[in-house]
Amino acid sequence: MTSASLDNPLVALEGRLRHCRNVRTLGVRPNFLDYTPEERRWIREAAKIYYPSPFYAELLDTMGKPTFPSYHTYKFAQDKIKQTALFQMAGIPHPRTRVFYGRRQKARIVDHFSFPFIAKVPRGSALGKGVYLIRSAEDLAAYCQMEGPAYIQAYLPMEKDIRAVVIGGRVVHAYWRVAPVGDHRTNIGCGGDVDFSPVPRGALALAVRTARVCRWDDVGLDIACRRDDFVVLEANMKYGREGFRRAGIDYNRLLEQCIVDGSI
Template identity: 25%
Template sequence: MDTSPPDLVVLASRVRYEEKRIMAALDRRGSRFTHLDSRSLSVTAATDRYAGRVVLNREVGHYRAWYAAEALEAAGARVVNTAAATHLSGDKWLTSAALLRHGLPTPRTALAMTPEAGLKALAEVGYPAVIKPLVGSWGRLVTRVTDEAMAGAVLEHVAALPSPQSHIVYVQELVPKADRDIRVAVVGGRALGATWRRGEDWRTNVARGAVSEPCHLGPELARLAVAAAAAVGADIAGVDLIEDGDGRLTVLEVNDRVEFRGFESAHGDIDVAGAIADLLITKAEA
């Protein structure tokens, strides 16, 4: 009987649909793995406790996911996605900067160090615009502003927030679009497929009630999604894009711990969990 620790680890504090699907896919492939609750994780510096282990990082919270990845890598693990990728893709400004460095289309963006400077940044970007928190998901605290008066009121609230990081203002132009955006699932440098996400709210997040529908994955869409994931160093990503009024594609965000329930429901025949399991097994065997 093999009593050695499994080579594969699924790190997650919450076992949701996606984690259950990935674990089931590993089971079907006969791969031994262990589930590690990140809330119980502690790593002593200068040890090799996790040497040779491949860890899939599915922690929901950005900071815990980032620091867990950093600690596990320091202890010898290969983390998917890497700590660097988690750090980049979890911060909207760092993501925008990475996309621009790689020459990828993304909306005009500015960063202001204070809420007061935020008005200047918005004037340069132009109205209508969007004020976003640097770290966050599911469309929370994302605010559309149409003029300086509205922006001033929003930034007054931002200035009252207790966290110093919250006072750094990330603003982005609001690209005219239809009531939908595009999510592309990328695993191991390959675009698996795409979905439209439609909703009544201008924020077309599935978590806010948007509905996923199959979207044709053309070569340009696939190329942009794969390039965006590579720009932040992510092996596994959900890349969000939109089409402007002229049909031009632009990259909005890269999500490193991607949720894919809506994606799999829309397609039925695309097994994202299986692709992730195959990637982990390949890395463990390398």
């Protein structure tokens, strides 16, 4: 069990735990000396810092201070290129994906993929934004006008996929996301619906294995069914909470309990 006292409280920096009663959230201040002397002591003496932000996660990892989420979780947030490379290296089932840099490489996309296929904004996108179904040469030309590398993925025809949220090494919530009519995206923020039919055990096992192998301890994994098996589409460290709300799960109380039972 994680414990704290008034003199040495449990400390978070980012606001994810601001509504949790057993954690004191200090905020992310770009200059460490902007924290009060007492707050700086709390940070230095805390056994673990919760939601430290990407900036402080790297500094705390250098100092050997444990954080939640892990530094590894922060390193892969909103970076599909790194995620894909890690999935491929670790043998995590993942749709066939390639990254193309520069005009010469982009001109060869159709040598590797047949229409239709998926193109994504590889960095900084979330909530279903920056995902395109490329049906023609015209669609591809428009996508390639965007700056940066082209992130191309095989198209898996599907009407729904699975969102599995893994916190502290276990699936705390999983559900189906159903695409709206005429859209290939299942994201709730893009009009997708939620289906609480049972999620196959194989998908849950893949979610746990992926989080463990990748050393991600707070992540929403998007998983698709492919014939008789499952593939991880991508990882979301800034996952939405609408699926929790619709299921009647109090996300803040869930995190409080995870802290109490020592799973995070």
